[in-house]
Amino acid sequence: MKKILFFYKKLMTTFWFVPVLIIAISIFLSVGLVILDQKFTFSQDGLGKYFFVTSADSARSILSTISGAMIGVAGTVFSVTLVALTLASSQFGPRLIKNFMYVRLNQVVLGSYVATYLYCLFVLNAIKEGDNYTFIPVISILVAIITALVNIILLIIFIHKIATSIQADKVISDISEVIYEQINSLYPNKMGEALDNEKINIVDTIKSKYLNTIIIKSPKSGYIQYIDSESLLKAVSSFDTLLELYFRPGDHLVEGIEIGKLYFNNDLNKEQIEDICNQFVIGKIKVAEQDLEFSIHQMVEIASRALSPGVNDPYTAITCIDNLTATMCRLSQIDFPSKYRIDNENNLRIIANTTEFEGLLDAAFNQIRQFSAGSTAVIIRLMEAQITINGFVKKENHKKAVIKHAKMILNVGKQTIKEEIDFNDLYVRSKRILSE
Numbered sequence: 001m002k003k004i005l006f007f008y009k010k011l012m013t014t015f016w017f018v019p020v021l022i023i024a025i026s027i028f029l030s031v032g033l034v035i036l037d038q039k040f041t042f043s044q045d046g047l048g049k050y051f052f053v054t055s056a057d058s059a060r061s062i063l064s065t066i067s068g069a070m071i072g073v074a075g076t077v078f079s080v081t082l083v084a085l086t087l088a089s090s091q092f093g094p095r096l097i098k099n100f101m102y103v104r105l106n107q108v109v110l111g112s113y114v115a116t117y118l119y120c121l122f123v124l125n126a127i128k129e130g131d132n133y134t135f136i137p138v139i140s141i142l143v144a145i146i147t148a149l150v151n152i153i154l155l156i157i158f159i160h161k162i163a164t165s166i167q168a169d170k171v172i173s174d175i176s177e178v179i180y181e182q183i184n185s186l187y188p189n190k191m192g193e194a195l196d197n198e199k200i201n202i203v204d205t206i207k208s209k210y211l212n213t214i215i216i217k218s219p220k221s222g223y224i225q226y227i228d229s230e231s232l233l234k235a236v237s238s239f240d241t242l243l244e245l246y247f248r249p250g251d252h253l254v255e256g257i258e259i260g261k262l263y264f265n266n267d268l269n270k271e272q273i274e275d276i277c278n279q280f281v282i283g284k285i286k287v288a289e290q291d292l293e294f295s296i297h298q299m300v301e302i303a304s305r306a307l308s309p310g311v312n313d314p315y316t317a318i319t320c321i322d323n324l325t326a327t328m329c330r331l332s333q334i335d336f337p338s339k340y341r342i343d344n345e346n347n348l349r350i351i352a353n354t355t356e357f358e359g360l361l362d363a364a365f366n367q368i369r370q371f372s373a374g375s376t377a378v379i380i381r382l383m384e385a386q387i388t389i390n391g392f393v394k395k396e397n398h399k400k401a402v403i404k405h406a407k408m409i410l411n412v413g414k415q416t417i418k419e420e421i422d423f424n425d426l427y428v429r430s431k432r433i434l435s436e
Helices: 002-012 017-039 056-092 094-101 104-126 138-165 168-186 197-201 203-208 229-238 270-277 292-306 314-331 357-371 376-390 396-416 420-434
Strands: 212-217 222-227 241-245 258-264 280-283 340-342 348-351
Touching: 002 017, 017 104, 017 138, 056 094, 056 104, 056 138, 056 168, 056 292, 094 292, 104 138, 138 168, 168 292, 168 314, 203 241, 203 348, 212 270, 229 241, 229 270, 229 348, 292 314, 292 357, 314 357, 314 376, 357 376, 357 396, 376 396, 376 420, 396 420
Parallel strands: 241 348
Antiparallel strands: 212 258, 222 280, 241 258, 340 348
16 A cells, blocks of 8 residues: 555656646536536626626637637746756756656646646637527636636746745755655654564574575666565565565665575465565665655755855855754654564564664765865864754764764864864864763
């Protein structure tokens, strides 16, 4: 079920699905309203004479004007979207293009204009005028006018959204919100079983109890996009096996590479092995569904580009560091999933390759530190970030990881900061964490 939900979310984030859905709805709406106009005769007296069209020529003129304007604006909307994507790609990196494509408003606006164009064409075709019979779908035309008004409002909102969406602070803030949503989604509850040292020491013994092993190989090259953990655990348990995984979502696979080892006693047929392999979704590109590092790397890429000699924008880099600091402080307070997964009968079934706090800390700050050489303000902010994170971490191994980064940042400062007073500012701050 979760695998189906993953593909549904993937479908909803494509640029074409929502516009096509809106277009389909507009076609059915045009047919339905024309049928309504045929079955009922609406009074054109009183207020009706001000809102309902009484002339076939006027009806055709109104619908032709609306349809022509809508398809023209749709082309403009598409052009503006491409310009925004181009600016985003050059300023923030090509991997951020999908963030702009997935904005629901962009999809709704494009779909709404094309849908209105097609709606007007269908209603226009329904107008009939002859010597003995005249049919003017007055309600359908009124809906077309109202839709045109709504589309004008949508255009204003769209232009505002585009103007704000390519600002660096807004892009960074949006990525930070996505990261927070991912943290809440990936780590809502404790996953896996935190085995004590005694049980960990007998993991090799548990493996040795299985008579047979088989290597699970990647069927194709690509990135692991999704692993249905619940279905995988259910399948492994039902076959009375133990699965050891070497990779996790976000890792790149080469066709034929060993992605895990399956331990079993009873013979397994081809269908059972395929059932286990089908719990992995491998695609050509990375996705953020189960890969927290993917979103962190997006923010790191913005900071790295900002620190490049051609851009030299330390303020954007500092904004990225501030948001990454907030992310790491949040991550320091969660329980990361154990790599050991047990079934309902307390049998070890899966040994997973899991994400650790230190790995995410490395992903957040390693590249920024490497590119920060020579930028005193950025180096000092990196040290302040470690001080802030250190105030939140509770586990000893987490503190060691933070102190390791503080030492590396101090070394960068020693090698690249030439002004003695600037280095003293960094050194004074470093004492707040390295003196512990």
